Amino acid sequence: MEKRINIFAKGQNHLKHLLELGRELKKSTLGTGLLELVHVRVSQINQCAYCIDMHYKDARANGETEQRLYGLSAWREAPYYSDRERAAFAWAEAVTAAHVSDEVYNEAISQFSELELVELTLTITTTNAWNRINIAFPHGVGTYKVGMFG
Numbered sequence: 001m002e003k004r005i006n007i008f009a010k011g012q013n014h015l016k017h018l019l020e021l022g023r024e025l026k027k028s029t030l031g032t033g034l035l036e037l038v039h040v041r042v043s044q045i046n047q048c049a050y051c052i053d054m055h056y057k058d059a060r061a062n063g064e065t066e067q068r069l070y071g072l073s074a075w076r077e078a079p080y081y082s083d084r085e086r087a088a089f090a091w092a093e094a095v096t097a098a099h100v101s102d103e104v105y106n107e108a109i110s111q112f113s114e115l116e117l118v119e120l121t122l123t124i125t126t127t128n129a130w131n132r133i134n135i136a137f138p139h140g141v142g143t144y145k146v147g148m149f150g
Helices: 010-025 032-046 049-061 064-068 085-095 102-113 114-136
Strands: none
Touching: 010 114, 032 049, 032 064, 032 085, 032 114, 049 064, 049 114, 085 102, 085 114, 102 114
16 A cells, blocks of 8 residues: 555544543543544444554453453354443444444343443544545554543
8 A cells, every 4th residue: 555644644633532532531521432432433334443453452451351342343153241331332333333223222221321421422423434535545544552642
């Protein structure tokens, strides 16, 4: 692949807003563990190698198990996710596909408060944005170090 624009150099004034939103969302009551799993799942759907690597490493550093990370793409069949996590994964898949059914919404709202569901949705949409940015302007897949972005 040919070298592309360094979006972090050229778009830093704009990207700072996405970074700040991400920092704010980390303060939510959803918990870092759930947020990292959602980041990984959305990045898997979008096939963003850089983001999968980054969030996998962050999840492991946060204490997530290899088994739960390996099984994430088949979460419906894996027995080691909670009902809350399952609702989050279904919500993440639906929001990413831009088609949220009443069934998926009802399950999500049964597991999350209204504020938590808003925060989860913002987490999913920002992950989708980062995935698209990193797919359009790839850089250093595999080079991410835990804590690189704060």
